[in-house]
Amino acid sequence: MIIVMKPYATKEEIANVEKKLVNLGFTTHPIYGEIKTVIGAIGDKTRVEASNFSNMAGVEAIVPIMKPYKLVGKELQKEPTIVDVEGVKFGGKELVIIAGPCAIENEEQIYSVARSIKKSGAKILRGGAFKPRTSPYSFQGLEEEGLKLLHRVKEDLELLVITEVVDTRDVELVSQYSDILQIGARNMQNFRLLSECGKTQKPVLLKRGLSSTIEEWLMAAEYILSAGNPRVILCERGIRTFETATRNTLDINAVAVVKELSHLPIIADPSHGTGNWRYVSAASRAFIAAGADGLIVEVHPDPDNATSDGPQSLRPEMFDDLMKVLKPIAEAVGRVL
Amino acid sequence: MIIVMKPYATKEEIANVEKKLVNLGFTTHPIYGEIKTVIGAIGDKTRVEASNFSNMAGVEAIVPIMKPYKLVGKELQKEPTIVDVEGVKFGGKELVIIAGPCAIENEEQIYSVARSIKKSGAKILRGGAFKPRTSPYSFQGLEEEGLKLLHRVKEDLELLVITEVVDTRDVELVSQYSDILQIGARNMQNFRLLSECGKTQKPVLLKRGLSSTIEEWLMAAEYILSAGNPRVILCERGIRTFETATRNTLDINAVAVVKELSHLPIIADPSHGTGNWRYVSAASRAFIAAGADGLIVEVHPDPDNATSDGPQSLRPEMFDDLMKVLKPIAEAVGRVL
Amino acid sequence: MIIVMKPYATKEEIANVEKKLVNLGFTTHPIYGEIKTVIGAIGDKTRVEASNFSNMAGVEAIVPIMKPYKLVGKELQKEPTIVDVEGVKFGGKELVIIAGPCAIENEEQIYSVARSIKKSGAKILRGGAFKPRTSPYSFQGLEEEGLKLLHRVKEDLELLVITEVVDTRDVELVSQYSDILQIGARNMQNFRLLSECGKTQKPVLLKRGLSSTIEEWLMAAEYILSAGNPRVILCERGIRTFETATRNTLDINAVAVVKELSHLPIIADPSHGTGNWRYVSAASRAFIAAGADGLIVEVHPDPDNATSDGPQSLRPEMFDDLMKVLKPIAEAVGRVL
């Protein structure tokens, strides 16, 4: 790290910082400018302890040099990670499309969606059994009954399934029924839940938090990897900004940034990222063109009567159209759909 | 709610919306403008179901009229709630100051801080035993050992104590040791944790999420109240914006807005809200002047060697000075410190 | 508009609001709910005057129903506007690519870029003569000398040119040399400059402000149209958010939203939208896939020695590669490049 001293810091102030660095096992490399001195510190220390210098007399700022993550970064692993879920591969040449309703509502609904999305080419069915809702008075999901329905669909239709886990106490239960554990945006920094999912052998889809920087998102993934589970798929789903014309602002740049900083695969959620079915196709096309490894799209047979997220759900026929539109774009960027 | 139809929506489109409303138990009141028609709908329905109309042909927007919260709002309770924690009252004439270290580190540290803040006039000691940290490699807290230390201080020094709970599985444990359950910013929409805390008899300090609107914050409090626990104290701790000169942007307006919309008490966290001890005094003065019911301030005997949040911690003597500065401001706004 | 009264507003309060509405020429349509009354008001009034009601006793909120813009919206003009600049058409089937350096630096530089981008297929050359710079100590542009250089390139190489105007006093001067007037992000709400450009016969490229909502952006365009100039091209160039991994956050949703709300063409600026040449290709692909009508891309023969925006400039050979990659994506969405 680099410690920037205030203008005209005294010799004593500089010496005190150096002394503390040395005591902590760093070697120090001061550079004396006309106005400011900066001290380079080399050693195996994390950013957190570095913050202890910022209170010292004469210190203006601390500049970390090393990235705070290790396992998710490219320093230890240069080639992209391919997350293989029973033969469906995230991060390979073939794009992976996940589709399905926001919430599992009943047998008819989930079977109907599952059949249609499979026909259109989706490989994985999504469906929420535990729903994190802003209001305590909203539908909270079918819970275990929903998980069982999802599992039956999986077996009957030979589709992989994904569902969200919202409580550390449910990780084991959800793992029994779901092929992938989904961690939602509001839980991206629920560190206990991250660690708990990290202890399973299930792949984890990690959504970006509403107000999380890309670095914080990678640090959340680091929690899962450092707990022993390397199979993490990142999912950009829009961040919160001042714009209110859409539910969230999709950070299209996130794909290229993540691909530069990390080896993990990244997909996008155009449904939450827009909040409006009219914009889902444009967002989907954009993310595939930008290099995303797949999509997770909300599809509902009857959006007007959905228990949640109706306004952003595609009808099955719209989803089928979308898949057709995406095909040539995928090919234009060297991918297969 | 009000349903705004698109310009020149057809008679049939309008009729379909009215029909659906009537089927759901609403009475409808259409207003025909020259270009747009709006339909007023009266009935006992929540905002969520309203979203099912936004996909219908001819519909432009849905405008909810009723606030989504009930128990935290002023419609059912006009007079301010006073949260009484063993005689210390949040929301009364007397301000409540909570102080202490970010994390409990060892016996000497926590006793030393506790003694000094008590002498300066703080009524409640803070200290984290379970720490939510951005990095898995950072100090995560002393866990149960920390809780026990906190409890010993409480008994020995006759101070109330508050500590954070980060996992549904720990709610019962933390309740045994702490007088108040603290829910941190990153868990403000951990709805399971909210419900679990709502089932206890402990007062809950609910911090505002980094990117949560005031309405979402009140909805999070509604989760706790609707689970049966009316003793919620709100805590503004800064929101995330584009400004990087401070760790967060303290929303000073939140005090007046919350006081207008809700009967719950609200305090502020100037330490996380600034991220820099140099700015803690100004922020503290501002919140007391704006009408906050108290503060929660980080104090550490040796910030340079703190395991976390050193840069934003006051030394005990600075905290003592702060308390003296706050006194006349409290009086200027009709409060007592 | 709709006026929402507070819960249990008195009859007198309701009557006062109705009286004021009637005096202002509205007809009123009150809807009495159990708890709240809302008053629908029909008449030819703008949003601004509506704000005068929000102070009245018993009033909770004002909900405007009509969009605040007229000329840029789709109510008066449903078909897309095609802005024809000497035969180059923004908003038609063919995409328009603008390319060139951030700033015109000297004859050699601008001729060299112009030749290469023309060869790669760009139709319009960009180059700043008046540069709005954050620091007064940075290079501020060649001013009129730059305009003259740009004009010579235009005549010699038969390329259209675009350059930014930053001062009402320069509008006439810039109009003499440039085919399109560019209004930068920081001037999006420089209303005098908008009006002045609206009085010319030149097409105007209007960049979105760093923190402007799409509605404010359309209102800025309305200034130009209402001054008599219908030839406005919108340009998404990224908004300011908390994310610091990129210079700005490109709002990919803006394309679909603008296409729904307005008939004006919209292009994107992947250079300012990312701030990093490594991400320019991904962003460009995304915007074309999302349906943008073109791009404005920074290209410099020697980015390492550029006077400004070097880090986000493509070298000519990279730009050539980009054009090739964009071609099949354009075709996949029914466009031509």
Place this chain on the structure above:
Amino acid sequence: MIIVMKPYATKEEIANVEKKLVNLGFTTHPIYGEIKTVIGAIGDKTRVEASNFSNMAGVEAIVPIMKPYKLVGKELQKEPTIVDVEGVKFGGKELVIIAGPCAIENEEQIYSVARSIKKSGAKILRGGAFKPRTSPYSFQGLEEEGLKLLHRVKEDLELLVITEVVDTRDVELVSQYSDILQIGARNMQNFRLLSECGKTQKPVLLKRGLSSTIEEWLMAAEYILSAGNPRVILCERGIRTFETATRNTLDINAVAVVKELSHLPIIADPSHGTGNWRYVSAASRAFIAAGADGLIVEVHPDPDNATSDGPQSLRPEMFDDLMKVLKPIAEAVGRVL
């Protein structure tokens, strides 16, 4: 500045960066870590040119060490600047309160407000003659007629006056009538306007831009100072965030940050900062407690019929109450009102 090389950058890459630095007149100080090398560069160069290194092979990031501003910072001037406007001093022990309507509407209105605010203790009358409005269809101000009215009030009632200038072409005109030139939030980075005001002898009130960092705000002030005018007063008026309960989010931390970084005085605008008269008192109290040097408050004799900003305007009697409430808070922080 510090140049951070990528992990395992080659010797040649490091040598190339060093060579370029030396050619530009820097002395270089490389520090070789195990994984990354950083190069300290000492010399008299600005941040802008530094950006030319970020494209070089092997370079990861550039970290500027010196602040980009000179004249507004504390390195050259440690003691606070006091801006003296005909005896009224911004930045001294006495607080300065500016009050008046958003827009000058007519003789009766402006005289009536002026008399009342003077009686309540305000020293300076505000009133807009040129109004920057989001909509071209809104009232745009009385222009020169308004300036003349303002000037008559000034002479008749012996009050200082301030009004906004929105166009470089008006700077001379406005200077004839107004004691202080106000630059609004939307023009904070209208660099030509900044320079033009910098060439006058008039004090300038510089509002913070809606999405401007404190550093950018100080750089805008640097434009004025570097053009020769040292009399700048900063004004925090709220920034744009995701929160919609208030018109803007007041950055209360800005006072302490500005006081640490700059010698310029800073006041606050609680009217635009809240957008709601109900919250103006709380915000005013907060800023005085935090150490602001004054306030600018919107006061209107009849807010319900104001041509603009009615909802955030205080009635004269409310303003009088506010002044009384602020007095003891000012005293509590060592100031006089």
